[in-house]
Amino acid sequence: MEKTQVVIIGGGATGAGILWDLALRGISAILLEQGDLANGATGRCHGLLHSGGRYVVKDAEAAKECVAENRIIRHIAPHCVEDTGGLFVECRQDDPKFFEQWFESCKKIDLPTERLSADAALALEPNLPTDILGAFTCPDAHIDVFLLTQSNIESAVARGAQFKTYCAVKGIDIENGRVKGVRYLDTLTGEEGYIACEIVINAAGGWAQRVAELAGVEVPVRCDKGTLLVLNHRLSKRVINRCRKPGDADILVPSGPVCILGTSSITVPGPEGLTVSEEEIQHLMELGAELVPALAEARVLRIFCGVRPLYVPPSVSGAGGREISRGFALLDHEATVKGFVSIVGGKVTTYRMMAKAVCNLIAEKLGVNVPCTTHEVLLRPGNDAAALRAAHTLLPLPVVEKTHRRQGSNLARIVSAIQARPELAEVVCECELVTRAELEFALGTETSLPAKTISDVGRRTRLGFGPCQGTFCGFKAMLAGYQTGRWNAAEASRQFECYLDQRWKGQSWIHQGKQVEQLYLSHDLFGVAYNFHDQEGR
Amino acid sequence: MKNVESNHFDVIVAGAGTAGITGAAVAASRGLRVALVSTGPGSFVLGAGCVEVQGIDRNTPSLEDAIGFFRGFTELAGCGFRGGLDETRLLPTILGSFQTVSLAPFYMWNGDPSAASQVAVVGIRGLSTFDSNYAAERLAYHASKLDRGAKYTAHEIELSVEEGTFPGTLQFGNRYDRDVYFREELRDALKPIAAKANAILLPGILGLKSGQIEIEWLENQLGCLVCEMATLPPSIPGMRLFNRLEARLRKAGVEIFAGFPIQQVQIENGHFKGVLLEAPARPLHLTSETLILATGPFSGRLLGASSFSVNRDLRPLDSTGAVIADNLYAAGAILHNSTARGGNAMAILTGYASGMLAAGVGVQYAQG
Numbered sequence: 001m002e003k004t005q006v007v008i009i010g011g012g013a014t015g016a017g018i019l020w021d022l023a024l025r026g027i028s029a030i031l032l033e034q035g036d037l038a039n040g041a042t043g044r045c046h047g048l049l050h051s052g053g054r055y056v057v058k059d060a061e062a063a064k065e066c067v068a069e070n071r072i073i074r075h076i077a078p079h080c081v082e083d084t085g086g087l088f089v090e091c092r093q094d095d096p097k098f099f100e101q102w103f104e105s106c107k108k109i110d111l112p113t114e115r116l117s118a119d120a121a122l123a124l125e126p127n128l129p130t131d132i133l134g135a136f137t138c139p140d141a142h143i144d145v146f147l148l149t150q151s152n153i154e155s156a157v158a159r160g161a162q163f164k165t166y167c168a169v170k171g172i173d174i175e176n177g178r179v180k181g182v183r184y185l186d187t188l189t190g191e192e193g194y195i196a197c198e199i200v201i202n203a204a205g206g207w208a209q210r211v212a213e214l215a216g217v218e219v220p221v222r223c224d225k226g227t228l229l230v231l232n233h234r235l236s237k238r239v240i241n242r243c244r245k246p247g248d249a250d251i252l253v254p255s256g257p258v259c260i261l262g263t264s265s266i267t268v269p270g271p272e273g274l275t276v277s278e279e280e281i282q283h284l285m286e287l288g289a290e291l292v293p294a295l296a297e298a299r300v301l302r303i304f305c306g307v308r309p310l311y312v313p314p315s316v317s318g319a320g321g322r323e324i325s326r327g328f329a330l331l332d333h334e335a336t337v338k339g340f341v342s343i344v345g346g347k348v349t350t351y352r353m354m355a356k357a358v359c360n361l362i363a364e365k366l367g368v369n370v371p372c373t374t375h376e377v378l379l380r381p382g383n384d385a386a387a388l389r390a391a392h393t394l395l396p397l398p399v400v401e402k403t404h405r406r407q408g409s410n411l412a413r414i415v416s417a418i419q420a421r422p423e424l425a426e427v428v429c430e431c432e433l434v435t436r437a438e439l440e441f442a443l444g445t446e447t448s449l450p451a452k453t454i455s456d457v458g459r460r461t462r463l464g465f466g467p468c469q470g471t472f473c474g475f476k477a478m479l480a481g482y483q484t485g486r487w488n489a490a491e492a493s494r495q496f497e498c499y500l501d502q503r504w505k506g507q508s509w510i511h512q513g514k515q516v517e518q519l520y521l522s523h524d525l526f527g528v529a530y531n532f533h534d535q536e537g538r
Numbered sequence: 539m540k541n542v543e544s545n546h547f548d549v550i551v552a553g554a555g556t557a558g559i560t561g562a563a564v565a566a567s568r569g570l571r572v573a574l575v576s577t578g579p580g581s582f583v584l585g586a587g588c589v590e591v592q593g594i595d596r597n598t599p600s601l602e603d604a605i606g607f608f609r610g611f612t613e614l615a616g617c618g619f620r621g622g623l624d625e626t627r628l629l630p631t632i633l634g635s636f637q638t639v640s641l642a643p644f645y646m647w648n649g650d651p652s653a654a655s656q657v658a659v660v661g662i663r664g665l666s667t668f669d670s671n672y673a674a675e676r677l678a679y680h681a682s683k684l685d686r687g688a689k690y691t692a693h694e695i696e697l698s699v700e701e702g703t704f705p706g707t708l709q710f711g712n713r714y715d716r717d718v719y720f721r722e723e724l725r726d727a728l729k730p731i732a733a734k735a736n737a738i739l740l741p742g743i744l745g746l747k748s749g750q751i752e753i754e755w756l757e758n759q760l761g762c763l764v765c766e767m768a769t770l771p772p773s774i775p776g777m778r779l780f781n782r783l784e785a786r787l788r789k790a791g792v793e794i795f796a797g798f799p800i801q802q803v804q805i806e807n808g809h810f811k812g813v814l815l816e817a818p819a820r821p822l823h824l825t826s827e828t829l830i831l832a833t834g835p836f837s838g839r840l841l842g843a844s845s846f847s848v849n850r851d852l853r854p855l856d857s858t859g860a861v862i863a864d865n866l867y868a869a870g871a872i873l874h875n876s877t878a879r880g881g882n883a884m885a886i887l888t889g890y891a892s893g894m895l896a897a898g899v900g901v902q903y904a905q906g
Contacts (some may be wrong), residue, residue, distance in 0.1 A: 423664050426704050436666065463640075472770055475633075479669045489634070489675035496633075517836050521584065526658070527881055529585040529768060530631040 002195045004028045004349025005361060006161070007182045009169050009211050010203035011035075013145060013348050016152035017355030017374070024377060025363055025370040030195055031153070031161070031182055034168035036456045037151040037449070040205045040271065042348060046253045046260050047080060047145050048239060049073060050349040051138040053088055053113070054246055056105040057098070062327045064109050064437065065350050070139055072352060073148075077379045080148040084240035084254055086140025087121060088113075089291065090133040094244040102243055103136060113138050127235050127294045140239035142255050145348055146459045149317040150449050151379040157448045166452060167186055167193070172215045172340070179215070179339035188452060201343040206271030206307040210458055215340045217333045220314070223307040226263030227276050229284060230528055232467055232515075234259050234297040235292050242291050249287035257431065257466065258301060261288045271307045276509045300516045301467060302506035311345035311410065328354045333360060339365070345403060349389060368414035380408045387412035394418050394425055399433045406461060407438065413446055414438055428480075429473035431466020439463065439480050454478060454499035467515075470503045471522040497533050500526055546723075546825045547573040547793070549896045550813060552800055553832035555580030556587060556882050557889035558872025559783050560604070561830045563611045564893025566790040573824055575789060575795045575815060580834060580870075582780035586742070586768040589641040593625070593880035594887075604881075604890035605641070615786035616749030617779050620647040628684065628738055632668050632767050634676020636684065640883070643779060645744060645753050649765035651681045652686035654737030660728065661741070663696040664705035667770045668741040670694055677739075691735070695727040710743035711774040714752075721752075725759050732760040740772040742766040747781045788828055798822060801842050803829065803866075810863040828896040829863075832870040832889060848873060852892050867892035 006022055008015045011033025022029045033039070052066035064406055074081050076120035090099050106113045114137045121135035122128055127134075156454070164184070171183040181196040202219070204211040234254040242250035251512030253260050264280055281303060289296040311329040328346030341361060346354045356372045363370065383404075391400045391411060395418070404411050415436045418424045424437035442451045442460040451457040454470070454477045463477055470477075478496040481487045487495055500522070507519040526532045547570075548682040560575045593599070605623055612619045621627060621641040627650040628636035633874035636651075648654070659677065661670030676694035683686050698720075699705045713720040722744075732738060743751050746768060758766045766775050788794060798815035805811065812825035830856040831840065831854070838845045841862060846854045869888035871881055894900075 419569070423704065426666060428666065475770060476666060479666070479672060482672050483669060489672050490679065492672065493633070493676060520835065524581075525584060525771075526633070529637065530633045531635045532631065532633045 002030065002193065004195060004197050006030075006199045006201060007032060007195050007197045007204055009182070009474050010040070010205055010207070011037045011149070011153075011163065011165060012203065012205050012341060013038065013152070013351035014042075014205070014354050015201075015203040015347065016149045016156070017351045017486060018203060018305055018343075018358050019161050020379075020489065021158040021359040021372060021374050022150040022362065023161040023357045024373050025359060025368055026360075026369055027362065027366060029161050029164040030197075032167045032169055033163065033165045033184065034187065034207070034461060036165050036453065036461060037153060037163075038146050040207070040319050041306045041308060042145050042149055042205075044228070044304055045226070046163060046251060046262055047142050047146060047255050048251060048253045049143040050139045050347070050348075051086055051107065052111050053086065053102070053106065053136075053138040053140065053241060053481040054251070056109065056111060057101055058245070058441060059327070060105065060109055063105075063111065063352055065327070067109060067111050069350050069353055070141070072375045073143065073349070074141070076352075076375065076377065077148055077151060079380055080144045080151060082142040082144075082255075084140065084142050084238050086138045086241060087116075087125060088136040088241045088243035089121065089128060089363060090135060091129070091290065092131050092133055093240065093290070096133070098244055099133075106136070106138075107121070111138065125236050125238060125240065127242070127292050129290070130519070136243065138241075139408070140237070142253055143348065148348070148351075149502070150460065153406075155379050165456075169211060169214065174215060174337055175337055177336070178503045179337060198210040199341065199365065200474045201358055201362070202340070203358075204307040205344075208309055208342055208344050211536065212342055215337050217336055217340060217342070217346060219331060219342050220312045221344055222310040222312045223268050223271050224310050225266045225268045225274055225305055225307050226304040227280055227284065227303065228260050228262035229281070229303050229449050230301040231261060231295065233257065233260050235294050235298060235379055240291060247287075249284040250291060252288065252292055252295075256399060256462065259296065265308075266276055274305045274307070276305055278509075278511055281509060281511070289431060299467075299516055300510050303509040304506055309344055328357075330354075330357050337421050382413050384409055387415050390415045390419070395435065399427060399435060403435065403438055404432045407441070410441065410447065412494045416443055417441065429461070429466070430461040430474045431468060431473075432462040432464075434461045434463045434473070434481075436480065439477055440484055442483050442488050443477075443484050443486050454481070454495055455502055463502065467518065469518065469522070470499060471518070471525065473505065474499050493532075500533055545806065545823060548826060549569050549573070549828045549830060550575060550824055550826040551830045551832060552576070552813065553765065553834060553837075553870065553872075554578070554582060554780070554784065554887060555832060555834055555870055557833035557885035557892075559828065560608055560611070560886050560889030561786065561832060561869055561893040561896070562787055562792050563783075563790065564789065564890055565830075565896050566792050568893070568897035568899070570897055572792045573795060573826065574758055574792050575798060575800065575813065575824065577797065577799050579777060580781040582776040583772045584645055584776065585606060586766075586774055586775040587643065587779045587882065588629065588639040588646060589619070589621075589625055589635065589882045589886065590638060590880050591640045591883045592638065594883045596623065598887065600891060600894075601887055604887045608886045609641070609693050611786070612783070615782040616751070617643050617645075617782040618750065620644050625680055628686070630673070630677050630765075630767055632673060632741060632883060634680060636677075636680055636840060641731075645764070647765070649739060650762040650766065651677075651684070651686035654735070654763055656735045657688050657690050657730045657736035657737045657739055659690055659739045660731060661692070661694045662705055662710070662743070663694055664699070664703070665707070665741065667707070668846050693731050697723060697727065697733070706747075707741060707743050707769050707774050708772060711746045711777070714745040715747045721756065725756060728756075728760055732762040735762060736899045737763040737765060740764065740766050741769045744774070744778075744794070746774060746777050747785075748778060749782060795822070795824070800833070800840060803831070805841070805863045805866070808861065808863055810866045819837060828865045828867070830889075830892045830896060831866065831872060831874045832869045832885075832892070833872055835874075837872050851895060852888060866894050
């Protein structure tokens with residue numbers, strides 16, 4: 001039987017942040033995640049590090065939190081942040097009163113912004129509509145949510161914390177009104193386990209309500225679906241926001257080689273079984289094209305959706321998705337179940353603050369008198385100059401840069417692998433520049449974040465995130481998993497079938513343009529030419 | 539017919555996939571002056587051109603004639619297809635599955651597990667898109683499930699590579715065509731394996747242009763069957779098939795305009811006049827008596843629609859059901875907007891029928 005002080009349920013940014021915070025305070029913890037890390041709302045968002053501008057008019061508190069956390073995350077996780085900057089665009093068809101209100105509100109909370117004329121804004125972002133009235137700058141940025149979550153976990157593991165992916169919580173053991181432990185099921189191996197603990201933290205996002213039910217507690221969470229479109233190249237250098245009351249498809253975030261447009265806001269019954277209708281996509285594309293006209297011609301690579309787990313205090317249960325605060329709620333269920341705590345709502349930008357709030361409470365409960373230091377301890381140690389130099393002699397510059405950004409200090413291991421076996425320098429994913437060495441590292445045993453599926457490899461390395469959507473590199477990743485001994489031949493085939501299903505699903509909602517041809521290519525290759533896998537969703 | 543202008547043809551065939559090549563071959567064999575216009579080798583780079591007849595109505599008029607013509611034409615091109623409408627073979631794939639086909643080029647045909655009892659699956663060191671252990675294990679599994687007795691063993695050979703490059707099928711294919719020493723190197727590497735097997739399964743590397751003589755040389759030297767599998771694109775067996783067929787068309791007098799996308803299909807008063815091709819300096823204007831449109835799925839926009847239907851004579855119809863042009867025929871995947879199973883059989887059938895129609899020979903064709 002395993003034993004720890006705290007069990008965290010949920011491997012999104014919040015859960016990972018809690019694991020790291022507790023590790024820094026010397027509190028032992030194990031994190032359980034039913035899928036892979038960042039598999040829920042964390043991995044299905046824009047990847048926007050909010051400046052606060054989006055909430056500044058309606059929810060000054062949430063905006064203030066963003067202002068503070070934006071600064072902190074840039075400091076502690078610079079490798080996860082691409083400092084694109086952002087614009088709030090004054091569109092001709094929107095309410096001019098709102099522009100002034102927005103500008104005034106920013107001043108009140110010290111959100112750094114500058115007013116630009118239409119010409120100046122167009123000079124910065126030529127893809128904006130030519131009839132805009134002006135724009136405001138803001139410190140929005142792109143944040144790699146997968147890397148952020150993984151970095152928190154990796155740092156925590158280095159300090160003795162543990163985590164288990166693909167482990168679904170099956171029961172919370174309660175004795176005399178106090179938490180005693182957690183039963184879980186490893187969904188890949190079918191093995192069951194039990195962890196004895198003093199405290200359970202429910203950080204399950206969209207699944208928080210279900211986890212709470214296991215403890216016999218009610219946590220009202222509204223699942224609010226947001227759909228996002230990945231476009232095949234960057235249509236802007238900065239994050240582009242529409243300066244108006246938050247609505248659909250009014251944020252475009254440049255992200256690596258692509259950009260992401262979103263979102264919608266539709267209440268759904270639960271976090272699973274989400275679908276996207278053709279009208280919804282059409283609606284998002286039309287609105288998006290009002291903000292960046294070039295979008296109408298762009299190629300949509302894939303469409304994905306996630307749920308915002310919004311906390312609904314009983315007082316506002318009738319409100320729509322956009323009216324509910326994006327703030328978070330820390331619920332101490334002390335009165336009903338001692339040692340059970342839920343953290344719900346919030347957003348990626350404030351994950352650290354949420355973790356801090358939870359951990360302050362836990363530290364108090366456990367009588368640990370160590371303050372939070374996550375705002376000052378860097379998530380990743382400094383560069384390994386020797387490894388970086390060696391990498392430059394082995395790999396092309398863009399490959400070195402991307403690999404280093406993704407793998408940080410693990411770069412040394414990748415470099416030594418290539419030195420031992422030069423064939424590992426082969427680039428297997430040409431869109432995201434992933435080498436065979438990095439692929440084998442992600443699948444291997446040396447990493448503290450081993451990938452268990454081909455999609456996991458994608459979240460570790462971005463393999464398959466580009467235009468081919470894994471048609472070629474997914475196959476190579478499957479073979480690599482077989483060759484490194486992670487899977488036997490039958491298991492490798494099954495993994496690849498699951499992977500194709502997921503990639504095909506994300507493209508099946510696209511109804512026109514080049515990506516449809518790409519999808520047909522994948523169907524025809526693996527479905528018809530190799531008779532490997534039936535083509536679902538066709 | 540008067541062919542005074544050099545850019546005037548009897549038939550323009552647009553698209554160099556299976557349908558377009560078949561259509562051009564048929565028209566040329568009927569003595570017409572043919573232009574074949576294409577952006578590249580069509581879907582050949584994706585596979586091996588194998589033909590499945592699943593999903594095809596066997597009673598379709600002229601299906602037998604079309605397949606017979608295609609077999610004769612590929613034989614002349616040095617990449618003869620084996621099999622027929624009534625045959626079924628299971629050909630191995632790099633994923634260790636079996637594809638059900640009725641016709642395939644001779645260098646694929648012997649992969650069926652009933653053709654040999656001891657099959658050596660051979661990988662090449664460093665060739666990252668093929669793993670012989672994985673393929674052999676999955677083939678053995680699938681063969682036993684299908685009750686076929688063949689035994690599969692995995693092997694790996696090492697071949698020299700050009701300095702500073704990673705082993706790749708394109709490089710090997712190129713060298714197989716040009717470099718006799720490379721062929722001998724391959725033969726010598728395979729010899730010890732061939733001694734203990736009656737068939738060798740290889741990822742497709744036996745040349746981008748090689749024909750029957752060059753490929754059978756290897757089989758004769760080894761004294762055992764050799765069969766290729768299509769790898770991830772670009773697939774060498776498919777590119778070879780394309781190159782051989784294209785060379786044969788040239789020999790038959792077909793003029794080839796490769797690498798030029800069609801800018802516009804010119805239709806006036808329900809009559810096709812010519813096409814404008816995107817060429818480097820200015821558009822290239824070709825005119826003809828007839829157009830065969832075989833530009834593949836997703837190319838319906840050339841006729842101003844994402845998809846369209848055709849009448850019994852393969853003439854495309856507009857949304858009101860009227861014939862778009864009286865001298866325009868459509869063939870191949872453009873007709874069904876996907877390349878599902880049986881796509882190549884349909885391509886051969888419609889390519890053949892459109893070629894005959896262009897030559898003024900009435901063929902009975904009803905869409906299956």
